[in-house]
Every structure is written in structure tokens, then in C-alpha cells.
Amino acid sequence: MSGISKRFPGVLANDAVDFTVAPGEIHALLGENGAGKSTLVKMIYGVMRPDAGVMQFNGAPFAPSKPAQARDAGVGMVFQHFSLFEALTVAENVALGVPPELARGDLNDRVAQISHDYGLPLDPRRAVGDLSVGERQRVEIVRALLQSPSLLIMDEPTSVLTPQEVERLFETLNRLRSEGCSVLYISHKLDEVKTLCDHATILRGGRVVAHCQPAQESAASMAELMLGERLVPAQRAQSADAGPVRLRADGLELASESPFGVGLRGLSFEARGGEILGVAGVAGNGQDAMIQALLGERTLGSGRIELDGVDVTTDGPSVRRQRGLCGTPEERLGHAAVPSFSLTENTLLSARERQHLAPSQLINPAAAADFAQQVIQTFGVKTPSAETYAASLSGGNLQKFVVGREVLQTPEVYVVCQPTWGVDAHAAAMIRQALVDMAARGTAVIVISQDLDELLEISTRIGALYLGQMSDTIDAADASAQKLGEMMLGAAAV
Structure with missing residues (x-):
């Protein structure tokens, strides 16, 4: 060329x-x-x-x-x-x-x-x-x-x-x-x-x-x-012992929406404040069903979800967000963001309650634009303006926006799937540091990822999702890519 x-x-x-x-x-x-x-x-x-x-x-x-x-x-x-x-x-x-x-x-x-x-x-x-x-x-x-x-x-x-x-x-x-x-x-x-x-x-x-x-x-x-500059990797905060259980999932059952997909089969785990719980797994082992269940996007077949000791099993996404449970799904364009909406409009999808962007059910355009600009500046999103359509951003820049939109809401529990998929090294380090900082402030962070290096870098504990079930978790300090690979293929976490 x-x-x-x-x-x-x-x-x-x-x-x-x-x-x-x-x-x-x-x-x-x-x-x-x-x-x-x-x-x-x-x-x-x-x-x-x-x-x-x-x-x-x-x-x-x-x-x-x-x-x-x-x-x-x-x-x-x-x-x-x-x-x-x-x-x-x-x-x-x-x-x-x-x-x-x-x-x-x-x-x-x-x-x-x-x-x-x-x-x-x-x-x-x-x-x-x-x-x-x-x-x-x-x-x-x-x-x-x-x-x-x-x-x-x-x-x-x-x-x-x-x-x-x-x-x-x-x-x-x-x-x-x-x-x-x-x-x-x-x-x-x-x-x-x-x-x-x-x-x-x-x-x-x-x-x-x-x-x-x-x-x-x-x-x-x-x-x-x-x-063109030195890359600073994520620095794990020196934190005390993990705090109280912020999110508890007990026996979650949820059928897959696809005839070829994998649902949840008795999924159980706990996430504590101040820790990052890493969830490894080969794609197609129930990750979509897991995040849909936790965010309240679908009704469980059975099981119970507690947020800070409160049963939220039957609550929808808006109520869970008001209580402090935010999340970012894997599919950024079409699920996390509407392609034909501007970035300002996309803030309204998930931040309207916690950021008060629609008081008394009336949208406040100026507040939404200000919050979108805050996300853009904080996370270095490359875009001409907050009025740019989501579909016009590169995949990595849109990922920075949809993650930043949730992080800046300071949730009590944050669930994110594939947080750095397709983003460059600088953006990945920025996102990982934001997750580490959230945990240091007492948030329970749940990272569902197929990037084992990422999980080993930032997690406190790591488990593996296999055919809709969670393995026992292990301390990140005792984990290795080889051991996690075996867990992802269904081997016991021993």
C-alpha cells in the first residue's frame, strides 16, 4: 500500500x-x-x-x-x-x-x-x-x-x-x-x-x-x-479485608433466550464491598443470562437476588439502579447504547434516576448533556461532541463511554461484561483503574470477562462460569492462566 x-x-x-x-x-x-x-x-x-x-x-x-x-x-x-x-x-x-x-x-x-x-x-x-x-x-x-x-x-x-x-x-x-x-x-x-x-x-x-x-x-x-506516551498499568489499591456482602445470588435459574444458548442452572455466589469478583468463562456458557438476571432485564425461573440484604428478585432494572446496582452488558451497540441516539440521549437509558436527568418524569436536556460531557472528558472519549450518534464512534470509544456512564453514577454494586473488549492498551488501563478505584471506595465490582490477563491483574477472587453454573472461587493471588483455563473448561477449582 x-x-x-x-x-x-x-x-x-x-x-x-x-x-x-x-x-x-x-x-x-x-x-x-x-x-x-x-x-x-x-x-x-x-x-x-x-x-x-x-x-x-x-x-x-x-x-x-x-x-x-x-x-x-x-x-x-x-x-x-x-x-x-x-x-x-x-x-x-x-x-x-x-x-x-x-x-x-x-x-x-x-x-x-x-x-x-x-x-x-x-x-x-x-x-x-x-x-x-x-x-x-x-x-x-x-x-x-x-x-x-x-x-x-x-x-x-x-x-x-x-x-x-x-x-x-x-x-x-x-x-x-x-x-x-x-x-x-x-x-x-x-x-x-x-x-x-x-x-x-x-x-x-x-x-x-x-x-x-x-x-x-x-x-x-x-x-x-x-x-506516544508511557503506559501506566492499573494499580490495585492496598485495601483492608473485604467488606459486607453487597450482592447475593442464590440458586438462580434462567432459561436461555436462544435455542442454542446456555441459561443459568442454580447459579450462586456472593460479592462483597471493596472487592473485584472476576468471572472467567468461554463465551456461550451463560454470561448473557447472568447479566440479564442480575440487572433485572428478565424474570428468573427460580432463585433469589439480594442487594445489601434486601430482596430485589422481582424488581426491574430501574428499581435496582435506584438501589445502587448498575451494569454494562457485553453488546455495546444495540444493548448498552442505541446506535441512532446521541451520546447525550444515551445517558438517559441508565442514568436518569441516579443522576436526576428526568426529575418529575420530565427530561432535563441540559443536565443530560452535562453528564454526557463529564463522561467524555473523564474517560477520554474521542468524539466531535456529545450530540454525536453512538453508531459513529469506534468500538473502543463507545466502550469507554458506556462503561464511564455507569462508573460515574457511583453504584454500590457494578456488574460489567467484557469491560475492555476491543479497546486499546491505554483505554484498557484507564477502565481497569476505574474498576479498581470503585472497589477501593467500597463498591462490589463483578467483572465477567474472557480476558484472563485482565482478571488476574485486577480481581480479588476469581471463579469460572461453565454451562450456567459458577465454580468455587479462588484467590487471585493463587490463580494462573493455566488454572483458569482448566476451570473454564469445567475442571474443578482445586
């Missing part, structure tokens, strides 16, 4: 970017949220077209106007959010994403062969709805490999995997590299980049600011290249 520029209204996403990936290398593309990474790879994959500059692929001019043209040229891509139909089989999902000539004939046999050859075991006849998240990622990878790409783009590929699944993925990527396939690897997990990648290109503000060999850098030094 030479001199690549792409402009959106009010934003220069890529500014004269020069970028090269060599044959047979794993090349990292790094940068904080809004640095221009996604825009750049979308132009390679034909989702967008550059406003200026030229691209070459294998020495020939390259200007795909749609993903099919990029795939025909030899580019494959595995997105962070999978595009699979749960009711269809593995082979049927593969068939939907490849040219018609590849979808015919012995597709089942070819899927089975490729998955075996690359250490990605899959049964082509199984329904995708019955697969784990790690297995679903294999479907996306196998679908890309079936087309024999010479460049495979991977966007945050390990964000939903256990440590054991990460090891298997790295083995696959190293084999692809040995066969001459190039891999363009986007990740905020800099320790992984250091282990896996040959070279890295670093973007900041839409421009290339540095190149490096990750093996010769530390995670901290790469973060500083991305940010």
Missing part, C-alpha cells in the same frame, strides 16, 4: 499510509482505538475503497471493489465478530462464504481434511449452534483456508479463546507461515504479538509512526510507540 488515504466526515482515518506485508511473515498492525487499523484492512479486503493511493498484491495492481474480488486475488479475512448461522451445519456455513465452484461436490470431505491438516478439528455435519466459541472461530479459519489465501487477515483472534485454544491457534498460524502464507495480525494483546509476530507496523492518528520487530521489544515499549 502506497500513500493510502481515507476520509470520513470530520475524520481523516488514514493519512498517506505506506504499508507492506512480506511473503511468509506474520505482521502485526498495532494502534490505539481510532488509529485507522480497521479502515486499512477493510480497504485490503474490498469493504472500502481508498480516496488516494495505490495498492499492489503479489506485484500486480490491486483495487478490489468488494470482498469477493479480494478473495479471488488471494486475501482471506477472519473478523472479530463471526458471521455464522447457528441453525446451519459447519459445511453449510462454509459453503455460504466461498465461490460456488468450491461449495459443490465433496465439501464435507474437504472441510474435514483441511481442519485435520491444520490442527483445527471440526465435524462438518455439526450445527454451528452446538459449537463452542473456539470451534466457531475454526469454522471461519477453515472457510478462509479452503480458498488457499496468500494473505490471511485476523482481527483480534484470541479475544474469546482459552489459553489452550490460543496455543492451538498459534500452531496453525506458524504452520501457515512455514507454507508461505502471510498473516496480518491485529491485536491489543501485546504479549501475544511479541511471541508470534515477525514485524509490526504501528499507526497513530491515521499515520504510520513506527515499525519494529516485536521479539526485540517489550509489551510496554510497543504500547508507548502506539500511544
Whole structure:
């Protein structure tokens, strides 16, 4: 890519970017949220077209106007959010994403062969709805490999995997590299980049600011290249013993809304003031049902929830918020925020009671705008104004907003799912520090996350959610990524 520029209204996403990936290398593309990474790879994959500059692929001019043209040229891509139909089989999902000539004939046999050859075991006849998240990622990878790409783009590929699944993925990527396939690897997990990648290109503000060999850098030094400043990790407060039980869940039963999902099966735990209770788990083990149950979004089949000793089992979200229970669900756009609402309007979704944004049931626009601006400034949300639509923010900036909106309400109990998913190192450190500070003030913080490094960094105690049930918790000081990975796969916490 030479001199690549792409402009959106009010934003220069890529500014004269020069970028090269060599044959047979794993090349990292790094940068904080809004640095221009996604825009750049979308132009390679034909989702967008550059406003200026030229691209070459294998020495020939390259200007795909749609993903099919990029795939025909030899580019494959595995997105962070999978595009699979749960009711269809593995082979049927593969068939939907490849040219018609590849979808015919012995597709089942070819899927089975490729998955075996690359250490990605899959049964082509199984329904995708019955697969784990790690297995679903294999479907996306196998679908890309079936087309024999010479460049495979991977966007945050390990964000939903256990440590054991990460090891298997790295083995696959190293084999692809040995066969001459190039891999363009986007990740905020800099320790992984250091282990896996040959070279890295670093973007900041839409421009290339540095190149490096990750093996010769530390995670901290790469973060500083991305940010242009020193990264300060979250500092756990030196607190006394945990306080009283703020939230108690006893025998929660809740059916999944999806026929392929996992509900809650007798979920029980306690969260105390002044602690961060980490909840590990592979995606699809009841996390959605857990946060819906705790926030009061759905009615329990059975069980009891107490907030500071008061039974709130039958109370809805607004009453629970008034009592001090706030939360941020995993799906930021569509659940935590309304895409077509401004940031000011989105504050009204959850903060109207505790921030008095609608006294006497009449909205106070000035108060809502002031609170939105407070969130923007405190959490460094990059946006033209508080009147910007939520859908126009990058994923990381919207995450900072929806987390900040709850944190600034100073709840007694805060439940958050995937607090730093898809955000850059600087924003992740900021969010984690905010959670640590909340706990230090006496809030009971419950962090549901698949990022084991995150849980080990900030948690006081950690348990694992498996098939809708919570394991015994262990002290974070006694935990390791390996032990948590075993717990996430259903092993006892011993």
C-alpha cells in the first residue's frame, strides 16, 4: 500500500499510509482505538475503497471493489465478530462464504481434511449452534483456508479463546507461515504479538509512526510507540479485608433466550464491598443470562437476588439502579447504547434516576448533556461532541463511554461484561483503574470477562462460569492462566 488515504466526515482515518506485508511473515498492525487499523484492512479486503493511493498484491495492481474480488486475488479475512448461522451445519456455513465452484461436490470431505491438516478439528455435519466459541472461530479459519489465501487477515483472534485454544491457534498460524502464507495480525494483546509476530507496523492518528520487530521489544515499549506516551498499568489499591456482602445470588435459574444458548442452572455466589469478583468463562456458557438476571432485564425461573440484604428478585432494572446496582452488558451497540441516539440521549437509558436527568418524569436536556460531557472528558472519549450518534464512534470509544456512564453514577454494586473488549492498551488501563478505584471506595465490582490477563491483574477472587453454573472461587493471588483455563473448561477449582 502506497500513500493510502481515507476520509470520513470530520475524520481523516488514514493519512498517506505506506504499508507492506512480506511473503511468509506474520505482521502485526498495532494502534490505539481510532488509529485507522480497521479502515486499512477493510480497504485490503474490498469493504472500502481508498480516496488516494495505490495498492499492489503479489506485484500486480490491486483495487478490489468488494470482498469477493479480494478473495479471488488471494486475501482471506477472519473478523472479530463471526458471521455464522447457528441453525446451519459447519459445511453449510462454509459453503455460504466461498465461490460456488468450491461449495459443490465433496465439501464435507474437504472441510474435514483441511481442519485435520491444520490442527483445527471440526465435524462438518455439526450445527454451528452446538459449537463452542473456539470451534466457531475454526469454522471461519477453515472457510478462509479452503480458498488457499496468500494473505490471511485476523482481527483480534484470541479475544474469546482459552489459553489452550490460543496455543492451538498459534500452531496453525506458524504452520501457515512455514507454507508461505502471510498473516496480518491485529491485536491489543501485546504479549501475544511479541511471541508470534515477525514485524509490526504501528499507526497513530491515521499515520504510520513506527515499525519494529516485536521479539526485540517489550509489551510496554510497543504500547508507548502506539500511544506516544508511557503506559501506566492499573494499580490495585492496598485495601483492608473485604467488606459486607453487597450482592447475593442464590440458586438462580434462567432459561436461555436462544435455542442454542446456555441459561443459568442454580447459579450462586456472593460479592462483597471493596472487592473485584472476576468471572472467567468461554463465551456461550451463560454470561448473557447472568447479566440479564442480575440487572433485572428478565424474570428468573427460580432463585433469589439480594442487594445489601434486601430482596430485589422481582424488581426491574430501574428499581435496582435506584438501589445502587448498575451494569454494562457485553453488546455495546444495540444493548448498552442505541446506535441512532446521541451520546447525550444515551445517558438517559441508565442514568436518569441516579443522576436526576428526568426529575418529575420530565427530561432535563441540559443536565443530560452535562453528564454526557463529564463522561467524555473523564474517560477520554474521542468524539466531535456529545450530540454525536453512538453508531459513529469506534468500538473502543463507545466502550469507554458506556462503561464511564455507569462508573460515574457511583453504584454500590457494578456488574460489567467484557469491560475492555476491543479497546486499546491505554483505554484498557484507564477502565481497569476505574474498576479498581470503585472497589477501593467500597463498591462490589463483578467483572465477567474472557480476558484472563485482565482478571488476574485486577480481581480479588476469581471463579469460572461453565454451562450456567459458577465454580468455587479462588484467590487471585493463587490463580494462573493455566488454572483458569482448566476451570473454564469445567475442571474443578482445586
